[in-house]
Amino acid sequence: MDDFVFHNTTKIIFGRGAETRVGEEAKAFASKVLIHYGGGSAKKSGLFDRVAASLKAAGVSYVELGGVAPNPRLSLVRQGIELCRKEKVGLVLAIGGGSAIDSSKAIALGVPYSGDVWDFFTGAAVPTEALPIGTVLTIPAAGSEASTGCVITKEEGLFKRAVNSELIYPRFSALNPELAFTLPKEQVANGAADIMSHLFERYFTNSRPVELTDRLIEATLRTVIDAAPRVLATPGDYDAWAELMWAGTIAHNNLLNTGRVGDWGSHDIEHELSASYDIAHGAGLAVVFPAWMKYVYKHDVPRFAQIAGRVWGVDNAYMDQERAALAGIERLEGFWQHLGLKVRLSGLGIGAERIPEMADKLTNKGTSTVGNFIKVGRKEAEAIYRLAL
């Protein structure tokens, strides 16, 4: 087990009506907040009004900024930063999924910073300060509600980049599984793929040994594999949504990578895809991960055989390990297809045309690599994109 520091300070408020408790939580940090959200659904559903009423009851005033889109854009982040400065906002409160939360995190980083917020995403600057953040989660997927991560897309040049900092752990997150009941099926499936991908990124590690976190990841994967088809079949199944929503948080709150170095190459490989084609992150991961797995499994066949056995029930004790490893990847593909996901680029209507360009951007024209399990350079990236065709 590698040495580690774990200090996740996010307060989770879980259950029916959790969103009506954010006023009391926000009050501890600010007298004025920015409510930041996506399309009109938060308003139409009455969720926005419940959150606003909760703030009002706690004596907290607010300004609002909607319009966050999937693959959230830098331009809206800049608007949010200006608005917060002008209005002297003390906390950014996201309503939505990963996009609204990540946009909020970027705003929170930008407000106290005198330079350009994009500096944090290029690595030109390291955050030292941020406004506090709160969230009302509506989509179990990104795990941003209790994570250190934030991913933003810069429209000029289609750059999608991430920043990680303990400063942007939300101070509180309200998780009400009922808020996910009305999600479109496609978004539910994308979310499940995203959650599972966060677990895979942590699972495929060169750190040894990591028995406890292996088993905790496997436990969380099995829960998602059980719950996701149930919520697709019965969108009002509170119990199944509760499992999926809490699993989505646990998958990404840094507990499951304690003592191990995760991979994260597939996330970077996918970011080029969704930046280039504006597809949903989860949909892109469902295409990238099987291809990545087929490219890398020989690096550690026993680990792939282990997950095949423990998570997918492949009877690998007496089987050739390589056959078991490959059977596990096939079961993953079958499971994602069963959820309605495409596991090939062709299914998303994407061809080979931009592969060289994506591989170039991913690796700064072959001068850098992504991932840790194996280092993915330009050549490897091209091969993985082609395996995904």
Place this chain on the structure above:
Amino acid sequence: MDDFVFHNTTKIIFGRGAETRVGEEAKAFASKVLIHYGGGSAKKSGLFDRVAASLKAAGVSYVELGGVAPNPRLSLVRQGIELCRKEKVGLVLAIGGGSAIDSSKAIALGVPYSGDVWDFFTGAAVPTEALPIGTVLTIPAAGSEASTGCVITKEEGLFKRAVNSELIYPRFSALNPELAFTLPKEQVANGAADIMSHLFERYFTNSRPVELTDRLIEATLRTVIDAAPRVLATPGDYDAWAELMWAGTIAHNNLLNTGRVGDWGSHDIEHELSASYDIAHGAGLAVVFPAWMKYVYKHDVPRFAQIAGRVWGVDNAYMDQERAALAGIERLEGFWQHLGLKVRLSGLGIGAERIPEMADKLTNKGTSTVGNFIKVGRKEAEAIYRLAL
């Protein structure tokens, strides 16, 4: 899944040399600390000196109070409170296992309280304030290094009572698996029983459904079952100790009871035992839990069959569920015996003489109950103690 709030703020510093980093951590809270510890081993081993040097390097001064015994005593807590007040201590830093940490927590609660600290343990008062606490863990067992719990024994009348409060989550805990290398085998086995008991207390719940936390608990149990025999066989096995130490924290940091109400009857039943006979808590649990399980399993045979199958590998898919449930309890007994633990009171040299008295104290002469999975009153308590003979 039940509604819940989860907000564990303890910072975990894990790995070799973790104890040398407590000065930097303590500095954020206080310029003077109380180092609180047990017998002479912390001094003899050089651990105390490394901690003291770390404080000194960070410009933090200290006073010290040793002498914490297993089943830590109220009288020493009172001494610690007086010392902290007199010396204007700002943080209590425990070196040791659950006893040193719980004694430190009680001191931290008592210092800012004008009444008698025992009030918090009788329920006569509820904590509203506490000094910050830090820990250097030497025994994976109690999980107190990241928990809200604290158990103290009042010598007059031999009352052993617990208090729970988020105020006593340690602000930081240094976990260096190497510090456990020199533990006596008996203490290692007791510690494993304590960790597993924390997991059982959470597992046996009437809350439904709790799929994710069921699986996370099972994952942690399997890790302990794998690691404990390894550290007993090879006391210098860092990797196995790392798994056991981190599992001990996860078992009790409140994550695994999110969305569910645990039982905790066996802990109360054991507290009467260890208060009456001054045996180690883990040793007492190894006797109480099998007896409790045999008394209660009919309340939820499928749950006992589930743990038998998933944790103990009992092939329960095609087996009579009750037979599987009982086989799981037998495998637990066998595993604990393999660790060198006694699973009957007779093995500890304890007879039936004080059973009526313990059952009386446990239930306030039959006027109250303990536990949630089933309510244990006077009659049930006597039956469980007798099953343990």
